[in-house]
Amino acid sequence: xxxxxxxxxxxxxxxxxxxxxxxxxxxxxxxxxxxxxxxxxxxxxxxxxxxxxxxxxxxxxxxxxxxxxxxxxxxxxxxxxxxxxxxxxxxxxxxxxxxxxxxxxxxxxxxxxxxxxxxxxxxxxxxxxxxxxxxxxxxxxxxxxxxxxxxxxxxxxxxxxxxxxxxxxxxxxxxxxxxxxxxxxxxxxxxxxxxxxxxxxxxxxxxxxxxxxxxxxxxxxxxxxxxxxxxxxxxxxxxxxxxxxxxxxxxxxxxxxxxxxxxxxxxxxxxxxxxxxxxxxxxxxxxxxxxxxxxxxxxxxxxxxxxxx
Amino acid sequence: xxxxxxxxxxxxxxxxxxxxxxxxxxxxxxxxxxxxxxxxxxxxxxxxxxxxxxxxxxxxxxxxxxxxxxxxxxxxxxxxxxxxxxxxxxxxxxxxxxxxxxxxxxxxxxxxxxxxxxxxxxxxxxxxxxxxxxxxxxxxxxxxxxxxxxxxxxxxxxxxxxxxxxxxxxxxxxxxxxxxxxxxxxxxxxxxxxxxxxxxxxxxxxxxxxxxxxxxxxxxxxxxxxxxxxxxxxxxxxxxxxxxxxxxxxxxxxxxxxxxxxxxxxxxxxxxxxxxxxxxxxxxxxxxxxxxxxxxxxxxxxxxxxxxx
DNA sequence: AAGTTCCATATGCAGATGATATCAAAGTTT
DNA sequence: AAACTTTGATATCATCTGCATATGGAACTT
Numbered sequence: 125x126x127x128x129x130x131x132x133x134x135x136x137x138x139x140x141x142x143x144x145x146x147x148x149x150x151x152x153x154x155x156x157x158x159x160x161x162x163x164x165x166x167x168x169x170x171x172x173x174x175x176x177x178x179x180x181x182x183x184x185x186x187x188x189x190x191x192x193x194x195x196x197x198x199x200x201x202x203x204x205x206x207x208x209x210x211x212x213x214x215x216x217x218x219x220x221x222x223x224x225x226x227x228x229x230x231x232x233x234x235x236x237x238x239x240x241x242x243x244x245x246x247x248x249x250x251x252x253x254x255x256x257x258x259x260x261x262x263x264x265x266x267x268x269x270x271x272x273x274x275x276x277x278x279x280x281x282x283x284x285x286x287x288x289x290x291x292x293x294x295x296x297x298x299x300x301x302x303x304x305x306x307x308x309x310x311x312x313x314x315x316x317x318x319x320x321x322x323x324x325x326x327x328x329x330x331x332x333x334x335x336x337x338x339x340x341x342x343x344x345x346x347x348x349x350x351x352x353x354x355x356x357x358x359x360x361x362x363x364x365x366x367x368x369x370x371x372x373x374x375x376x377x378x379x380x381x382x383x384x385x386x387x388x389x390x391x392x393x394x395x396x397x398x399x400x401x402x403x404x405x406x407x408x409x410x411x412x413x414x415x416x417x418x419x420x421x422x423x424x425x426x427x428x429x430x431x432x433x
Numbered sequence: 434x435x436x437x438x439x440x441x442x443x444x445x446x447x448x449x450x451x452x453x454x455x456x457x458x459x460x461x462x463x464x465x466x467x468x469x470x471x472x473x474x475x476x477x478x479x480x481x482x483x484x485x486x487x488x489x490x491x492x493x494x495x496x497x498x499x500x501x502x503x504x505x506x507x508x509x510x511x512x513x514x515x516x517x518x519x520x521x522x523x524x525x526x527x528x529x530x531x532x533x534x535x536x537x538x539x540x541x542x543x544x545x546x547x548x549x550x551x552x553x554x555x556x557x558x559x560x561x562x563x564x565x566x567x568x569x570x571x572x573x574x575x576x577x578x579x580x581x582x583x584x585x586x587x588x589x590x591x592x593x594x595x596x597x598x599x600x601x602x603x604x605x606x607x608x609x610x611x612x613x614x615x616x617x618x619x620x621x622x623x624x625x626x627x628x629x630x631x632x633x634x635x636x637x638x639x640x641x642x643x644x645x646x647x648x649x650x651x652x653x654x655x656x657x658x659x660x661x662x663x664x665x666x667x668x669x670x671x672x673x674x675x676x677x678x679x680x681x682x683x684x685x686x687x688x689x690x691x692x693x694x695x696x697x698x699x700x701x702x703x704x705x706x707x708x709x710x711x712x713x714x715x716x717x718x719x720x721x722x723x724x725x726x727x728x729x730x731x732x733x734x735x736x737x738x739x740x741x742x
Numbered sequence: 743a744a745g746t747t748c749c750a751t752a753t754g755c756a757g758a759t760g761a762t763a764t765c766a767a768a769g770t771t772t
Numbered sequence: 773a774a775a776c777t778t779t780g781a782t783a784t785c786a787t788c789t790g791c792a793t794a795t796g797g798a799a800c801t802t
Contacts, residue, residue: 125512126435128790142749155791157750162790167512169519177748177799183710184518187525191511198507202500203434203476209493210478216496401492437759451780464760466781471758486768486779 127199129163130192132156133171137189140179205243212402214243219407220256221248221269223348224288224365224391229269229415233407236414241406252320252346260396266404268394273323279397283408285415287388288365290328293355296377303361305384309337312360314351317344327387328363335384352376365389436508438472439501441465442480446498449488514552521711523552528716529565530557530578532657533597533674533700538578538724542716545723550715561629561655569705575713577703582632588706592717594724596697597674599637602664605686612670614693618646621669623660626653636696637672644693661685674698 135145136156146153164171171185181189208214217237221230230248237244251259256268257276272282292303294311309332318325332339342360345351348371351362356375363386369378393411395404444454445465455462473480480494490498517523526546530539539557546553560568565577566585581591601612603620618641627634641648651669654660657680660671665684672695678687702720704713 125508126437127508128435130508130511143747151790152792153748154750154752154793159790161750167515167519169515171515174749179749182518183524183712184515187518187523188511188515191507191514195504195507195511198500198504199434199436199439202439202497202504205500206476206478206480206493206497209491209496210476214496215492403492452778460759461761462780463762463782468759470781483780488780 125163125166127196129159130196132159133163133185134189134192134196136160136172136179137181137185137192140181142179208241208243209403212404212406213241215401215403216245216247217267217403217407218247218249218265219267219269220251220259220265222253222256222271222391223250224271224367224389225269226250226348227367227370229285229391232414233411236410237407240410240413244403244406246407250347252316254320256394260394266395266401267407270392270394271321271324272390272392274394275322280394281397283393285391285393287390288367290363290381290386290389291366291369292379292381293352293362293364293368293373293376294379295355295358295361296375300377301379302382303379304382305332305335305337308332308361308381308384309339312340312342314343314345314354314360314362315341316346320346324387324389331384331386349373434472434475436505438468439505441468442472442494443498443501443505445469445481445488446490446494446501449490451488517550517552518712521713521715522550524710524712525554525556526576526712526716527556527558527574528576528578529560529568529574531562531565531580531700532559533580533676533698534578535559535657536676536679538594538700541723542720545719546716549719549722553712553715555716559656561625563629565703569703575704575710576716579701579703580630580633581699581701583703584631589703590706592702593699594702595700597676597700599672599690599695599698600675600678601688601690602661602671602673602677602682602685603688604664604667604670605684609686610688611691612688613691614641614644614646617641617670617690617693618648621649621651623652623654623663623669623671624650625655629655633696633698640693640695 132145132149135149136142139145139148142157142160143153146156149156160171167184167188169184170182171188173180173182205214219230219233234246234248237246249259249265251265251268253268253270253272254275256265256270257274257280259265260268260280269285272284274280274282292308294303294308315328316325329339340360343354345354345362348364348368351364352368352371352373354360355362356373363381364378393408395408441454441458444458445451448454448457451466451469452462455465458465469480476493476497478493479491480497482489482491514523528539528542543555543557546555558568558574560574560577562577562579562581563584565574565579566583566589568574569577569589578594581593583589583591601617603612603617624637625634638648649669652663654663654671657673657677660673661677661680661682663669664671665682672690673687702717704717
């Protein structure tokens with residue numbers, strides 16, 4: 125049994141007329157009759173009732189029809205996916221992203237991808253910036269959304285996307301409004317490990333020092349949710365990208381920081397330099413689109429226009 | 434592109450070795466290489482990376498693989514369904530049933546069917562006994578669960594299944610326990626139309642007459658839920674098969690009937706006489722099974738063993 | 743009764759499929 | 773380093789499948 129036979133069967137089943145079905149298939153009627161007969165022989169079932177000068181589906185034929193249609197549809201999809209993978213409009217794209225991208229950048233990218241290239245399937249993994257660089261090097265991901273600057277920027281395209289503001293997540297004290305730098309210093313910080321972003325790490329500590337406060341790092345942590353959990357437990361205060369504010373976490377409140385000139389948190393897209401799979405360029409393009417489209421009031425990130433170089 | 438090519442591709446993709454794949458496919462290696470090359474040419478995509486004396490899937494190949502597998506799987510299913518439809522183990526079976534079957538007979542049949550013949554798909558329609566007879570005659574259903582006796586029993590196999598006891602559904606009076614025949618007669622009845630089961634209809638009225646009570650039919654109704662709704666509205670009392678008791682309907686209570694020798698409500702399976710599609714015999718067999726299996730305490734219906742004639 | 747419609751059968755040809763033989767490249771062993 | 777092994781590609785040929793044309797036959801229509 126081959127797809128051809130299923131195509132023939134479906135055509136005949138839909139027209140119930142050998143001649144017309146043959147015409148639709150672009151072939152003559154006799155070989156079509158034979159093809160159907162062959163299929164019936166192989167399956168050991170009559171698919172059509174030939175009586176009364178008219179064709180009618182038998183029960184077996186009626187049962188086969190939807191299955192045949194589905195098989196043909198799948199074959200067509202397979203074809204389209206393979207072709208699409210060739211020109212970068214289908215296939216898997218493995219995306220690494222930092223948690224700062226989780227609430228705005230990533231969703232808008234995924235939505236845009238589904239709309240524009242439904243045959244592209246994003247495979248998402250949250251990972252820190254340095255992990256992304258390593259994963260790109262060893263080919264584990266194709267595309268990263270991370271926080272520059274990067275340690276090794278060789279063989280990578282780095283496209284600045286936006287600057288995120290940092291806000292504080294502090295144990296809920298029942299109050300609202302900003303926290304002062306003195307309060308933050310008193311609580312101590314839950315911060316990412318220095319290795320994970322040495323430059324930003326240093327700049328944050330510097331900012332405190334310049335303001336005349338000495339701040340203690342109570343506990344390093346990597347993921348946003350871990351940090352929030354630690355904050356809720358009263359371990360200290362965390363500095364997180366503003367979009368994290370969307371999470372409501374029992375025992376934690378978010379507050380802008382008063383009197384402290386914290387560095388902005390840059391966000392960039394990274395990918396291997398060319399030569400790289402076409403799909404990477406496609407996704408970069410969609411990412412660009414989704415940034416332009418997303419600059420309404422919903423998007424708090426000042427969107428630097430992304431250029432694919 | 435034919436299924437053959439997909440089979441070849443999947444074999445090579447899974448072994449990553451032309452020779453072994455060819456062996457698995459029962460063919461020589463050279464034509465397999467050609468077949469793959471042909472597929473790549475048609476799709477316009479390289480599916481394998483041939484470098485390093487070893488095969489490796491390209492991105493396009495990796496994308497195609499699951500689609501190809503799925504297509505082959507569907508084709509296999511199509512085959513199985515067609516074959517199964519030939520020997521009565523697959524396909525649609527259109528079942529008509531009276532509401533008395535809704536809570537015990539029908540579910541156990543459907544469950545057994547799913548277990549024993551997952552490729553058989555029951556298509557269920559609730560209809561009265563006389564409707565079932567007509568539907569069988571014109572080929573709208575294949576199988577019925579109804580209440581004998583039937584008006585025209587020509588060309589039908591009738592297999593007695595069980596006797597259901599009738600109980601009363603009366604407007605909720607806050608009490609529990611049985612109702613008397615006098616009370617029922619006073620309320621009047623919500624009963625099915627005589628045409629829908631002349632024999633039972635007559636026997637019910639007779640039973641009242643013999644007990645010395647004249648009973649008024651307040652309102653004819655066909656479906657169990659309609660009757661319950663009318664009972665709740667205080668129109669009268671309904672006589673329903675005991676399994677209906679499972680429904681809890683606001684404003685209605687169920688009660689056994691005291692002092693009235695009501696006829697039992699026979700239930701039977703009906704189908705066209707042979708010749709008939711094999712699937713009908715299969716379903717009759719499963720029905721039989723499910724009756725035997727279901728004679729635990731959960732089954733209040735005394736199960737007469739069903740014989741397929 | 744002749745004509746029309748429609749599916750099945752018969753026959754022939756072209757192209758695809760697969761087999762055998764051979765080649766080429768890369769890695770392994772002696 | 774040379775011979776050998778492994779593995780995929782290419783060449784050539786036989787076979788078979790699939791489609792076309794021609795024809796037959798049954799059922800319904802005019």
